[in-house]
Each structure stands twice: as C-alpha cells, then as structure tokens.
Amino acid sequence: MGGLYLLDYGAGNVRSLVNAVNRLGYEIEWVKEPGDILKADKVIFPGVGAFGSAMQSLVEKNYAEPLKHFIKSGKPFMGICVGLQTLFERSEENPNVPGLGIIPGTVKLFNKDDNNKAVPHMGWNKVNCLKEIKYNNVQQQKEGKDIHCGIKQDNVYYFIHSYAVPYNEDIKEWILSTTQYGNEIFISSIQKDNVFGTQFHPEKSGYAGLRILKSFLEGRSENISLDDKEIIIKNPIKLPKDKFTKRIIACLDVRTNDQGDLVVTKGDQYDVRERSTNNDFGCGQIRNLGKPVDLARRYFDDGADEITFLNITSFRNCPLTDLPMLQILKLTSETVFVPLTIGGGIRDVIDPDGKFHSALEVAGEYFRSGADKVSIGSDAVYAVEKYLANDKKLSGNTSIETIAHAYGSQAVVISVDPRRIYVNSPEAEPNHHLIKTSFPGPNGEFWCWYQCTVKGGREGRDIDVHQLVTSCEAMGAGEILLNCMDKDGTNSGYDLELIDDVKKAVRIPVIASSGAGKEEHFAEVFDKTNVEAALAAGIFHRQEVPIQNVKNYLRERNILIRSDDSSL
Template identity: 65%
Template sequence: MASNEVWMVDYGAGNVRSLINAVSKLGWKVRVASSPDDIRNAQKLLFPGVGAFGSAMEAINSRGYAQPIKDYINSGRPFMGICIGIQSLCEGSEEAPGVSGLGVIPATVQRFSNADKAVPQIGWNCADEVSLADVSKERTLLERTQLLNHNGKGETFYYFVHSYMIPLTERTKEWVLSTTTYGGETFVSAVRKGNVFATQFHPEKSGFAGLRVLKSFLTSDIVDPVPSLTNGNGQVPPAVAPPTTLQLAPKDHLTKRVIACLDVRANDAGDLVVTKGDQYDVREKPGDGADGKGEVRNLGKPVDLARRYFEEGADEVTFLNITSFRNVPLADVPMLEVLRRTSESVFVPLTIGGGIRDVTDPSGAVHSALEVAGEYFRSGADKVSIGSDAVFASEALISRGGKLDGTTSIEQISWAYGAQAVVISVDPRRVYVASPEAALGHAVIETAFPGPNGERFCWYQCTVKGGREGRDLDVVQLTTSCEKMGAGEILLNCMDKDGTNSGYDLELIRQVKSAVRIPVIASSGAGHPQHFAVVFEETGVEAALAAGIFHRREVPIEDVKKHLKAKGHIVRPVDSTSL
C-alpha cells in the first residue's frame, strides 16, 4: 500500500463523500473497501457512518464485514471510527434492542435524556480530554499531542449530530480519550486504546479543527494491538457510576449555530444561481429576459457563496433547491454537482431541501423518497429538508388517529440514516381570529400584534408549494406529527416575516419550541445582529438562519458572532486554515 493511502469502509450509511474529500484535501488517497478481503488487506482503515445503529449493523452484517473488521482491529493496524463508526464498536444500543454491535468497546449505547434539552444534540461542542490516574503519562501525552485539540487556544469545537451516546462508566474508563457534556449529561466523545481511535463527532464536518484530527490519524503509525476484546476471563465488569480516577470538569460548551441559507434555481441560460425563494418574483425589472421579462436575479454562484460562508464562520450551509429539476430530483444533475463541488471545500454540514418525496420520472419509473435522499447524501449532503411532503404526511397521520405505518418519507429516511438526517421545513402564515373558538380547534395564541380588524388571537396555518397553498393544519399539529414520525430538527420559517428585516417571529417560535423536544432553527426576518441574540435569548432555539442579509453582506456572519459572544453566548470562532 502506498504510504499516503487509506481504506474506508462504505456500507451505505449516509454521506461519506465529505470524508473522502477531507482526506483528499490532506493529500491522501482514499480506497473504498467493497469486500471483506479489502478490509482484511488494508493497512490503515477508516470506519465512518451517519445513520441509525440497527440499519448500520444490518448493512455491516449483510456484507460480511463484521468479522473482518474485528480481525483487522486485532491485527494492530491503525483504525479510526466516526459517529456510527464508534457506536458500532460497542456491544449494543438502546436504539436497536436485540441487535448486537461489534463488541470491541465494553458498553451499551444509550439515548440522551430529553427531559431538559433537545434531542438529537446537533451542533458544535468541545471534546474535553480526561486525566486517567491509572494510565501512563507517556500514553496520555501521545494522545493529547497527536489526536485532539491542536489549535493551542484551549477550547476546540467539533460538530456533533446524534441522539445516542456512549456512557462514561467503569467499563469504558480504559478507552476514554475525551468526554463531552450536553445538557448535564457527560458522555464519551472520543476513545483511544491500542491501535483504535474513534470519535462521536464528525471531524470531516468540523472545519479545519476536524481536518487536523484526521491528519493526526493519517500521519500516525500506531501498531499496537488492542488487548483481548474481553477482560481476560470472559467476564465483563458491571456498569457503575463514573469512577473517581477520572478527573473531570464537565461543562456544556454547545454553541449557538448561525446558518447561511441559499435559494438556488436555474436562470434563463440554465446556470444555477442564488436568488430569492420561489414565492417571490425572482426577476429583475422588465428587460431582455425570457418572454420580455427581466433576468433571474443573481446574488451569486452557489458553490462560491457556500465557500465564502464557510470561510466567514457559518456553522452550517443550507441549500433550498427551487430549480425545475426538483420535480425529477434524480435527474437534477446541476444541483447534485453543486453538492459535490461544495463538499470538496466546505467542511461544515450541508443541508439540501426541495423535492424530497416519492417521485415518478418521465419514463414512468417510480423513485422513493428514500432513494431521492440517498442520492443527495451520496453527492455530499448531510441532512435533507422536507417541506410539502411533511405536510401531507402529517395530515395522513392525523387522519389515521396518530398511528404510524412506516410508509412516509420521514419514517423511511429516519430509519435508514437516523433522525438527525431529517429536517422539516415549515412555511406557516398567521391567520387572525376574533376568539380561540373561531380557530376551529387549531392551536391559538394571544398575540401582542393585533390583526387588521383588531383581532387579539391567531393561529399559524401550514402551507405547501412554496407557500402558495394553505392547508387546514396548524404549525403545532405539523411539528409534533413530524417529531413522532422520526424527524430530528425543525426549520421554522415565517411567511409574514420573510424579507422584512424586522426580526424573527418570536411568538411563532415560542409556540413551536414549547411543543417539540427536537432542535428548532429560527428563520425569516433577520436584519441585524441583535435579532440573532434576541431569538436565542427569548425562545431558546438551537440555531438561527438567514439568507439575503448574508448574500448582500448587509450583515456579515462575523458581526453576528461577535454580537452573540458579547451577549454571553457560546459561539464557534472562525478557525485558522493552518493544518
């Protein structure tokens, strides 16, 4: 094997293109292991994954990869696992009772408690290295200098997206390299023992800090087999509370996320450009465009803008696909190419929305929403955003009395790729009523902003087709139904606020945030850095999104983060490009 070559296990669990691109940027060649023999013959192995424990283990076992992976680890050759790649090393998971993991790490993966926080954990957090009283100073020094927290500035932020975690117990203490605290729960965020290194966070989505972690693994030549996968006598010690030999100072470092959004569509020449949402007139004043209309408003090229946002410190980038191809997403070669090219130089999470549903192509072939999502994931997306199809699925769920049937796009994608991969994009608008009774059973709020006839109450009606068609469904019914079906995050727009630059609709956001236990992204209406601080402070949302003000540089991302930090919020700083 060439000295700069690494093998990667690809078993269909989410977006691996970003990892390939990250490794390639570091000057290494990635070879994809497509057979058990490829795994056995590898000299350096990456084991990534985004998804659910059950579907991941099903894929690993069906391909005959389980024993070759364990044999590889026992051989002493360097091994790195990421996300599901670390959880699959455990004995099992509460996510899939009865499904066995690889049994390398003596632990059962547990679900986060959502009593006082949103689950999944989605965002940037720190990996705090631990001091083990019974581990040699030499090994601890090696771990610290070669694997984590390279920037020399204290806190280093990495991107986490998961609902399940490895608990910190007596059984895992010899494996733990770092811990992370989320909402009062401290869990194992990285392990290192012998030749095995694995992280719960995604280094390939953690900016240049994550690239430095990958570089540390790739350039190390650890040949140090993990001792027997049992404790020597076949007995596994019982799980207990974190031992006193672990010197911990738990602190929740989860940042507030600032997300840049790009509405992408084709112009008259067929080129993809960033413009306004499709509920607007996206053309300039009448001129020489198609049919005598003005040209499609062009705010920039999507790949270039996404790269700019990454460099300016955006924590995530979202593409909303409003091209004509969204009616046949698998034929959307231009948008798929945008994702591929973006993931080559943008190392933060990418979300794609538009057309995620069951579709029939011009030949009559039917493609499931799962197939459509899979194509986007393989092209570089980390999450898919579902809009109109979520409304229709929620209506059907309510009509069945809340009974799940497993057929919806949300359920299918969530089962295969995990809840964290499914974002619900909600486009609600205010409907004013004179009294709660006049809302005909919908979730009503008393508003501080009376309607045109002095109405003191309103409810939020969900819409489809880019906001052009209203449905008899309120925002609470939609979001709670989608959470039940397995969605992992809500992207909450507001048609009444969009483009106003007057601030987010705090009343809408509070109503939804109090109704669901999954993370919520505030969208629509931002015009000043103060608006971001206000929405975080007054609603408790996990993230805030903006589009036009970033495109036009009216409000730089850096100014938003400076303001948030001045207000006492934890934010991820712009990272150095030094590797």
C-alpha cells in the same frame, strides 16, 4: 497491497470524508469485499444512521469478522459516530442486535426528560480531554507524538446523534475525551493502542476536524510507548452548564435564471424577480446573487456553522436527473467541511420516462452527492394530513419515516412555511392551535393561528404549525426549519411568538428563519426563545450583515458561538 481503506456499508454521506482525506493529500480506497479489510494498513469506518442497520449490514456483507480481526491485529483503526458505537457490545437503539464487542458497554439514548437540551444532540460542542502524557524528557516531546490525535479542548466539534455511551469509570483506559450535553456526560472520543474513534464528525468540524484526520493519517498517535512516559487519566468534571454552541446557518435558494444558469437568488415575500421599470414584482430578471458553489465556500471561510441549499429550480420535479444540483453538492463538499442540507423535491417522484423513485431513493442520491441532511417541505404537510386523518397511526411509508429509519432522525429536517391567520377569539377557530399575540391583526384581532402552506407558500392547507411539528416529530423527524411568510424579506426580526410556541411544543432542535436584518435579531431570538440555530439568506448574500459580525456581536453578549481558524 496495504494502504488506507474506507469501510462504507452504504448509508449516509461519506463523500465529505473522502474529500477531507483528499484535501489533506492522501488517497483512500473503498472496501469492496471482506478481503480488502484484512489487507489494509489503516481503516476508517464512518458509520451513519441506526446502530442496528449498521451492524446488520456489516454481518450481511461479511465485514464484521474481518473488521474484528483487523482491530486485534494492531493496525490503526478509526471509527466515526456509529462507527465508534459499533465497537461496543450493544445499543438501546436496537437492543437485540449485538455490536462488535471490542469495548464493554452499552450505547444509550439521551435523557429526553432533561429540559436543558433537545434530542438529537445536533450542533457544535466542546470536549474534555481526560488523557495526558507526562513526558520524562524533552526529546520525546519533540517527536511530535500526540495521544489526543489532534483533539483540542479549545475547539468545538460537530455532533449529530441521539445515542451515546455514558461516561463509565470501568472503561477509563478507553476514554480519550468526554462531552457534556445538558446534565449528561458521554464519551466523545476513545483511544487505546491502535483504536481511535470519535462520536463527533471530524470531516464536518471545519479546520479543527481536519487537523484530527491529519493527525490520524500521519500516525502521530501510533506506537506511543509507555516505557519512558506516563499516561495520566483524569476524571470528567460536571459543569453547571454545557458548552453547546448556537449555530449560524447560511441559506442559499438555488434556481435557474432566464439564461439557464444555476444562481443563488432571494426574493421579497417569496418573489425572486427584480422589479420592472413600472415597479411591479414578477416582471424583471431573476435576482442573481452569485454562484452557489462560490458562495457556499465564502460562507465556510466566513465561519458559517452549516449551509443549506434550497432547490427551487424546475429540476426538482425529477431530482434524480437534476445533474446540476447534484454537481453543486459534489463540488461544494470538496472544499466546505461543515454540514450541508438540501431541500426541494424530497418526495416520491415519477421521472419523465414513467419510472417511480421513492423519497428514500431521492434522499440517498443527495446523501451520496455530499448532503448530510435533507429538508422536506410540502411532502411533510401532505404526510401529516394523512397521519391525522388516520387517528395519528404511523404508516411507515412516508418520506419522513423511511428516510429516518434508513439514515437516522438526525438526517431529516422539516421545513415549515406558515403564515398568520387572525381571528377574533379562540371560539372562532376551535380546530386549530391559537396564540394570543402582541401584534394585532388588520382589524384589531389579538388571536391568530399559523396556517401551513405548500408549493413554496402559494397554497394554504387546513393544518396549523403546532399540528405539523408535533406530528413530524412523532413520525421520526430530527429537526425543524421554521420559516415565516409574514416575516420573509422584511428585515424586521424573527417571529419570536411563533418560534417560542414551536420550541415549547417539540423536543427536537429548531432553526429560526425569516426576518433577520441586523446582528441584534440573532441575539434576540437566542435569548428569548432558546432556539438552537438561526438562519439567514439575503443579508448574508448582499453582505449587509456579514456572518463574522453576527458571531462577534453574539460573543460579546456571552452567547456561546463556534470559533475556528483556517490552519492545518
């Protein structure tokens, strides 16, 4: 039978990869039994989550031995992320679980003591191609063979991982490219004979990533003979600073309007209705700023580095029956090839029929529909309250812990909705983390703490942001989406004091949110807080500040930003 096959062992979002292959005009079959691997002409293995879970699943499904046999047969193989890592002998993530052992070496955790970087490595970074072909005649160049498999040093690609294989000269013949993150140089792609793999996700790397998939599918890296050309392998060069870029994220608040249609909305101070004739909030129609799928595609074309959907519709109470929102993810992932995050309703739920669904099950449905990350809000606050009450002992059964264990910490984002509570002195609030502010309160107070809220900001809890983010990091979360109720809808700039305080408290990436009103605000938050990403909604929806304007402004100020063209 033959053909192109996808090896999916049941973890994470593989829908985007299938959509990318289809977008390029190819059909792909799913491996359903071990024999499918052996009869395939080509295999793509997009691993997601933990190394140990991936290998255990391969063994339990009897895929491991057929996969090793396929690779040794000389047929084209492509591994992505954990799919690349499993080719090695072992990983520090799960040291007692052996890998496939195709390549000697160990996958290792990034150095968390390196103050130049957050872990996970999450975002867009450059690669350094080490292999070059020295052609002996022009005819060989015209054949279009490409040892780089479509990878270009001028492009950046999307990484999302905490573990990687450090550069090792002993396996130099395997290394196609390296990437520097902080002070560490790791292997970002491998190529030898029929084996090709990327630590980054080409299906989430825009058109630059699609070109890599196209090169593999067309076989441009296959059968490169050494008879009449020489392969040159260079050494990596350590840079004074890595080429890790800042991310610009477009956020879409999605809910049903009064006519029952799903629309993108945006509120002023969390109110999503237009003003009525008497200028009161909460009485007019739901603010409609566009259709979710169309708007997401526009942002992809405009250069957004990620897109976040916040599900604020009533369906969030039973997300497994939320067919409209799931359909939005499925349709968006067909034409949008950057990471997608979904938030709203990620928790243990009981559907109208009385059936229980765990947060892990809910997240799994979103991942299978096209999401790469899930954002947890109120449920994270409740989980941290229990964690602190239990002397900071992990229970293992919270939504954060279960999803991070199954899909990796990089798949779990914590969405924080805090508001300022002013006090006269630190002694007035000894149980919370306070900051001294340059913006005094209504009665001249110079101290404040940030109270976490739930239920879309409608209810405050006796827990501060510092407690929340540090606890969520300990529970396994991989990223913080930091909103600010005091800044939302003001267009006055991000809350730099809040963001800087949180950035110093955790080692995981932080997304700044709430308050952006002009290009200068993005540069300001990157310069003054060193945050990894900045998010905006209303100004993008209304095209008051186009995404490309933001990127051009940042680029002019020497802030590293991704550029991507739309050609294949």
